[in-house]
Amino acid sequence: MTQVAVAEGLFTWPAEEPQLVGSKCADCGITTFPVQDSCPRCASTAMEEHLLARRGTLWAWTTQSFPPPAPPYVGPTGKDFVPFGVGFVDLGEVKVEARLTTTDPEVLNAAVKDRTALELVFLPVGTDGDGNEVVSFAFAPAESAAPTEES
Amino acid sequence: MSMDVAIVGVGLHPFGRHPGVSGIQMGAVAIRKALADAGVAWKDIEFAFGGSYEVDNPDAVVALMGLTGIPFTDVYNGCATAASALTQAANTIRLGEHRLGIAVGMDKHPPGAFSADPRDYACPLWYGEVGEFLTTKFFGMKINKYMLDHDISHQTLARVVNKNLRNGALNENAFRRKPMAEEQILESPMLNYPLTQYMFCSPDEGAAAVVLCPAEDAHKYTDNPVYLRATTLRTRRLGAFEVHSTWLPEEESVGPTVDASRAAYEMAGIGPEDVDVIQLQDTDAGAEIIHLAENGFCADGDQERIYAEGETEIGGRLPVNTDGGLIANGEPIGASGLRQIHEIVLQLRGQAGERQVPNSPKVGYTQLYGAPGTAGVSILTV
Numbered sequence: 067m068t069q070v071a072v073a074e075g076l077f078t079w080p081a082e083e084p085q086l087v088g089s090k091c092a093d094c095g096i097t098t099f100p101v102q103d104s105c106p107r108c109a110s111t112a113m114e115e116h117l118l119a120r121r122g123t124l125w126a127w128t129t130q131s132f133p134p135p136a137p138p139y140v141g142p143t144g145k146d147f148v149p150f151g152v153g154f155v156d157l158g159e160v161k162v163e164a165r166l167t168t169t170d171p172e173v174l175n176a177a178v179k180d181r182t183a184l185e186l187v188f189l190p191v192g193t194d195g196d197g198n199e200v201v202s203f204a205f206a207p208a209e210s211a212a213p214t215e216e217s
Numbered sequence: 218m219s220m221d222v223a224i225v226g227v228g229l230h231p232f233g234r235h236p237g238v239s240g241i242q243m244g245a246v247a248i249r250k251a252l253a254d255a256g257v258a259w260k261d262i263e264f265a266f267g268g269s270y271e272v273d274n275p276d277a278v279v280a281l282m283g284l285t286g287i288p289f290t291d292v293y294n295g296c297a298t299a300a301s302a303l304t305q306a307a308n309t310i311r312l313g314e315h316r317l318g319i320a321v322g323m324d325k326h327p328p329g330a331f332s333a334d335p336r337d338y339a340c341p342l343w344y345g346e347v348g349e350f351l352t353t354k355f356f357g358m359k360i361n362k363y364m365l366d367h368d369i370s371h372q373t374l375a376r377v378v379n380k381n382l383r384n385g386a387l388n389e390n391a392f393r394r395k396p397m398a399e400e401q402i403l404e405s406p407m408l409n410y411p412l413t414q415y416m417f418c419s420p421d422e423g424a425a426a427v428v429l430c431p432a433e434d435a436h437k438y439t440d441n442p443v444y445l446r447a448t449t450l451r452t453r454r455l456g457a458f459e460v461h462s463t464w465l466p467e468e469e470s471v472g473p474t475v476d477a478s479r480a481a482y483e484m485a486g487i488g489p490e491d492v493d494v495i496q497l498q499d500t501d502a503g504a505e506i507i508h509l510a511e512n513g514f515c516a517d518g519d520q521e522r523i524y525a526e527g528e529t530e531i532g533g534r535l536p537v538n539t540d541g542g543l544i545a546n547g548e549p550i551g552a553s554g555l556r557q558i559h560e561i562v563l564q565l566r567g568q569a570g571e572r573q574v575p576n577s578p579k580v581g582y583t584q585l586y587g588a589p590g591t592a593g594v595s596i597l598t599v
Contacts (some may be wrong), residue, residue: 068257072343072346072347073341073342073343073346076341076343088464092339096466097373097466098464099463099464100341100463100464106455107455107466118372125465126358126359126360126362126458127358127361127362127410128348128354128357128358128409128410128411128412129357129409129410130348130351130354130409131406131407131408131409131410132406132408134308134345134349134350134351134374135332135351136344137345137346137590138334138335138342138345138350139345139346139347139348141347148239150348150356152349152358153358154358154465156467158467159467159469160464160465160466161464161465161466161467162463163349163462163463163464165347165348165349169410171410171586175329175365177503178362178365179365191347191348192346200346200348202343202347203427
């Protein structure tokens with residue numbers, strides 16, 4: 067099955083170490099995700115593309131335990147639906163909302179409290195109208211549970 | 218200083234499911250009840266504001282009430298729609314443009330969660346495609362963080378629902394009138410952790426209306442006017458943790474409820490310690506808990522003790538959602554905020570029957586909140 071990104075310009079997948087693409091205001095320095103062409107803090111239009119860190123810490127989370135309305139949702143619905151986690155991951159200069167690869171409250175609460183690292187991953191989230199597999203981003207507990215040392 | 222505005226009539230079409238009755242028809246029922254309550258006729262009404270999500274033209278209600286040619290303005294402002302209709306109606310009187318008007322809200326939602334196109338909320342389409350464009354998910358995330366930060370238990374979430382359903386059982390206009398044990402609430406299916414099925418309100422159907430006039434005219438219509446001392450609306454500022462955000466900045470700021478609340482207290486010259494009866498937006502059990510603090514009624518974290526000790530009960534120190542709130546009444550968006558006003562007016566008049574707050578409450582408070590980060594607050598006094 068052909069894999070396609072859920073949106074163009076959202077991330078650099080399928081690069082070897084793909085990153086999320088945000089923007090940074092040349093005037094006030096705020097970072098947004100995804101790219102936007104005007105600054106939500108100072109209203110400047112001098113926004114520049116800016117690649118975001120691949121590791122961060124969990125700031126808030128919940129689970130999506132019932133199928134979201136489709137459309138727009140492209141994932142499996144009905145009895146094929148698989149619950150997923152959702153959270154805000156703090157990347158140091160911006161918090162991004164992302165799907166999480168686990169729904170385990172113990173793991174996720176511990177990730178918030180202990181500030182253990184989460185790592186950017188890419189996974190299929192559904193299929194589009196042409197039968198392509200839609201790929202999007204998520205965060206997973208990092209293999210080494212050390213706090214974020216990168217970025 | 219702005220002129221005081223009085224509420225001299227309130228009316229409500231029961232909330233719930235009403236097959237075969239249109240939103241407009243429910244609006245007309247609420248208007249007739251409010252007119253009867255004020256002792257005025259439709260032909261006496263000089264202007265109107267109408268709010269709805271599902272009904273494109275609430276002003277079409279004039280076909281059922283009478284084609285008197287009055288200015289009738291429709292408003293839609295998400296979950297704060299009714300607060301906007303009320304604010305605009307009150308401001309019209311404050312401007313001296315008219316002396317007797319009505320604010321009406323009506324809605325008729327199909328069952329199930331709201332669904333929309335993310336792009337209509339300034340969100341990218343992919344946000345919906347990956348399954349993140351849901352209000353309930355935000356509510357789960359917000360209260361889950363709040364519970365971690367301030368040591369609030371799952372039991373307290375269940376206590377909110379249990380209380381509001383017991384209050385709803387005392388309200389003949391409520392949608393859900395059957396009390397439920399805390400265990401059953403906690404054990405119902407998890408929708409968005411930590412929120413279970415019975416911890417959310419449902420979109421439903423209903424209408425509410427209020428008749429307003431300048432305070433100096435109030436005694437022409439009623440012996441027990443209620444004065445609208447403040448109405449405020451605010452939207453989110455950068456750094457507030459709000460629904461439908463793909464990202465948040467590192468800086469954090471308070472939510473729009475805090476801004477609307479502070480402005481309302483200032484406008485009314487009244488503090489939270491003076492309030493006797495409270496209506497808060499309980500879209501979910503967690504929202505009521507957070508809003509209790511955001512509106513100045515307690516410090517963050519105190520809710521654990523406050524709910525355990527029954528302080529938010531009808532006979533408690535901080536009676537919250539005495540008519541059952543959104544959890545028992547559901548949320549017909551256009552009408553929801555005027556239902557809150559309806560309940561406060563009954564309470565301040567001493568007409569709330571079995572759910573009457575004791576010792577003649579003098580000051581009432583309402584708060585509405587919704588996507589994408591809009592809040593409305595009103596303060597009412599006798």
